[in-house]
Amino acid sequence: MMKKILFLSFLLISAVAIHAQEYKVGDSATDFKLKNIDGKHISLADYKDAKGFVVIFTCNHCPYAVAYEDRIIDLDKKYKKKGFPVIAINPNDPAIVPGDSFEEMQKRAKEKGFTFPYLFDAKQEVYKNFGATKTPHVYILSKNGKDLKVEYIGTIDNNYKDHSKVSIKYVEDAINSLLMNKKPAVTYTKAIGCSIKTKG
């Protein structure tokens, strides 16, 4: 019995601990400053004219992330000019996945012609603040003055394998709603992805 109670309290505590730091839809997000592949540091505050952001935790090595690369480029091309640029962040520790090192990020961005910043979360603090758990993992933020509000968390669309078979574009639908000053109809989905690689 005692063991059971201890176990339950442990579960409760760990549940609280995990939830305390992750963003939920409706929360305010904290800005960050991370190094981009061009060596410059980028903050969301640098984007004076943006209406919001499509923050995507992604990486080089994960097949789901790779499957979405072209779609992420398309999202940026389509929505940057409307005020919602893509900000990609690699949260992985290259000591665990060498393919996700800063140099490899630069290489991949060049190969694919990324049109958006590809930032390196070297201290692995930003993804923990957001509560991201995998790549790719999307957070759409809206900007109101200095306030950044989490509007959508989840997956890009409903077919990771085949772009041509997508029938629901969650991220596009959410941004389109925000552009009309409406709350997105779907604000949370579960994305399949590669767990973020960290030593702890």
Add this chain to the structure above:
Amino acid sequence: MLFSISLLIAICMTVKSQDFETLNFKELEPTFHLQNDTTYVINFWAMWCKPCVEELPEFEHIRKSYENKQVKVILISLDFGAKVEERLSRFLTKKNINAEVVILDDPDANSWIGKVDNKWDGALPATVIYKKDKRKFFARKVTYSELAETIDNLNR
């Protein structure tokens, strides 16, 4: 002569390449709700997933040590792409993994992740262990002793 050689090759190939069932989630779903006396250990993994590959031997170890104890290990591969069955077969042979492997091919992941466990948010690896209505879910890499302890607890 030619016939016997091709026969030999054919036999070798059947022995070598394991057959995998490829299912969508609807087809797979009953596997998470079986009401018999077996304890099911169901792991979501992929060949490219480093922590998944690291924990595979733990599952194989469980399969062997609980062989006659009504425990069934099922490895659900989320691998996709060209020649996935052939690659899987080679990989499992090389790693000496003999547990049952099923390929889950259902790219609308948001529609089924929560049905595996409402605590799962979709990051790999993930493991469900259940017997009838009692279940435990791990959204991370697990060890042999954690698996064994969970199985023993479910059977207490």
